[in-house]
Amino acid sequence: MRLAKLRAETNRDPLIAIIVSVIFCSVLMVYPLSYAVSGARPLFMLLLMLFWVMCQPTWCGIWFAFATGIFTDLLLDAPLGMNALSFVLITFIVRFLTRERRILTFGNLWVISFLVVLAHLFLTWVLQIMGGLQFSITRHWQPLLTSLLVFPVMYFMLKKWRI
Amino acid sequence: MQTQLFSRQPPSFRSFIIAVITCLVVLFFNWRMPHVIQPARDVLYAAYNPIYALASYPVLSREWLNQQTKSEAQLRRENTAMQAELLQAQVRLQKLSELSAENTRLRGLLDTPLIIDGRMEIAEVIGTDADPLRHIIVINRGSSSQLKVGQTVLDDKGIMGQIINVNSHSSRIMLLSDKEHSLSVRLEHTGMRAIVSGTGDLGHLKMEYVPTSANVKVGEKVYSSGLGAHFPAGYLVGTVSKVNRHNSGEFAQIEVIPAAQLAGGHHVVVLFSDSLAMEQPHATR
Numbered sequence: 394m395r396l397a398k399l400r401a402e403t404n405r406d407p408l409i410a411i412i413v414s415v416i417f418c419s420v421l422m423v424y425p426l427s428y429a430v431s432g433a434r435p436l437f438m439l440l441l442m443l444f445w446v447m448c449q450p451t452w453c454g455i456w457f458a459f460a461t462g463i464f465t466d467l468l469l470d471a472p473l474g475m476n477a478l479s480f481v482l483i484t485f486i487v488r489f490l491t492r493e494r495r496i497l498t499f500g501n502l503w504v505i506s507f508l509v510v511l512a513h514l515f516l517t518w519v520l521q522i523m524g525g526l527q528f529s530i531t532r533h534w535q536p537l538l539t540s541l542l543v544f545p546v547m548y549f550m551l552k553k554w555r556i
Numbered sequence: 557m558q559t560q561l562f563s564r565q566p567p568s569f570r571s572f573i574i575a576v577i578t579c580l581v582v583l584f585f586n587w588r589m590p591h592v593i594q595p596a597r598d599v600l601y602a603a604y605n606p607i608y609a610l611a612s613y614p615v616l617s618r619e620w621l622n623q624q625t626k627s628e629a630q631l632r633r634e635n636t637a638m639q640a641e642l643l644q645a646q647v648r649l650q651k652l653s654e655l656s657a658e659n660t661r662l663r664g665l666l667d668t669p670l671i672i673d674g675r676m677e678i679a680e681v682i683g684t685d686a687d688p689l690r691h692i693i694v695i696n697r698g699s700s701s702q703l704k705v706g707q708t709v710l711d712d713k714g715i716m717g718q719i720i721n722v723n724s725h726s727s728r729i730m731l732l733s734d735k736e737h738s739l740s741v742r743l744e745h746t747g748m749r750a751i752v753s754g755t756g757d758l759g760h761l762k763m764e765y766v767p768t769s770a771n772v773k774v775g776e777k778v779y780s781s782g783l784g785a786h787f788p789a790g791y792l793v794g795t796v797s798k799v800n801r802h803n804s805g806e807f808a809q810i811e812v813i814p815a816a817q818l819a820g821g822h823h824v825v826v827l828f829s830d831s832l833a834m835e836q837p838h839a840t841r
Binding site for chain 1: 575
């Protein structure tokens with residue numbers, strides 16, 4: 394029963410879904426919010442990238458991570474290559490560590506997403522310090538919690554297209 | 557199907573290494589030679605315009621809905637209030653035109669070219685920068701309205717900031733409170749020159765390089781001086797709110813509260829007259 398359902402679902406072509414979801418997430422990334430709230434904006438693009446890389450490994454790999462990273466850098470006016478570097482490193486490490494697993498459950502993905510957001514924030518923090526950018530530390534870590542809450546929503550919206 | 561299920565192979569090292577090296581090269585270029593990256597950024601900003609437009613759509617449509625759902629009584633009330641306001645403004649304007657004419661006459665005597673009323677463009681704030689560490693807002697006018705980088709942006713209370721990027725239908729404005737922003741000012745009473753810089757806090761600016769011995773009082777108004785030919789002279793920047801004099805330091809620590817509504821303004825005015833910027837501050841000692 395489950396297998397039959399699985400087969401029916403995985404025949405979909407995820408290309409359109411990937412493109413639409415990237416556009417939708419980029420809108421969410423720049424949606425105007427007040428200064429106080431915008432510090433806690435979830436890292437939509439990172440979560441989306443992670444979802445596709447984990448759930449559609451045949452379609453999305455290192456270069457998908459690289460492309461979304463550069464796209465995010467340009468969108469946010471961040472130092473070019475900062476998000477890209479972080480995305481590529483994260484993708485490689487996550488794919489490398491989960492290479493033995495056949496199927497990832499939602500719980501696994503959620504834990505991975507938490508660790509990934511943590512790693513991404515840490516990496517951008519280090520890169521920003523190296524780049525001489527100053528900012529408040531408490532604001533920097535706010536997306537951790539909101540991203541943790543947003544990932545399940547994103548997962549269930551895109552679940553149809555996962556393997 | 558089967559190939560997909562068992563396709564979770566370890567990722568290829570080669571593409572990973574290439575991607576990381578590309579990232580580092582791009583980062584290096586961005587760090588050392590930003591002018592190489594800048595044209596690409598500008599082109600892509602234009603390409604992102606639909607995304608920014610889409611993102612600002614809910615904000616704009618809320619405005620529109622507010623307009624549509626106003627009741628007639630409310631509109632009438634507003635109309636009456638506005639007519640009264642208009643009348644007052646017109647009376648003031650008469651006086652102003654009188655003063656302006658007088659000023660022109662006097663300036664003619666002094667032989668200094670000056671235009672008092674420059675053209676201005678009213679724009680709407682449609683967004684803030686996604687980077688929470690920068691104080692940058694986005695307005696809905698761009699190069700299609702002849703806006704240029706460096707123009708001054710005001711609201712009804714005072715100077716807000718300046719334009720730093722212009723796209724076809726939007727521009728980005730750096731606010732006074734951005735950490736990287738500074739402008740040259742003069743004090744109301746003494747006419748002393750100083751520099752006001754942003755602190756990263758919307759409600760505070762700091763005044764720098766004012767000697768400890770300087771005569772600065774709390775509550776004094778701070779105007780733009782026009783030095784540096786970037787901001788026009790004579791517009792209100794803020795009010796001195798705190799003066800800290802330490803005997804150890806050479807300079808006093810002075811806080812200024814910005815006059816413009818940096819946190820909450822909705823409409824802004826982009827100034828076109830830059831002839832005022834050529835004017836020297838009229839310091840009366």
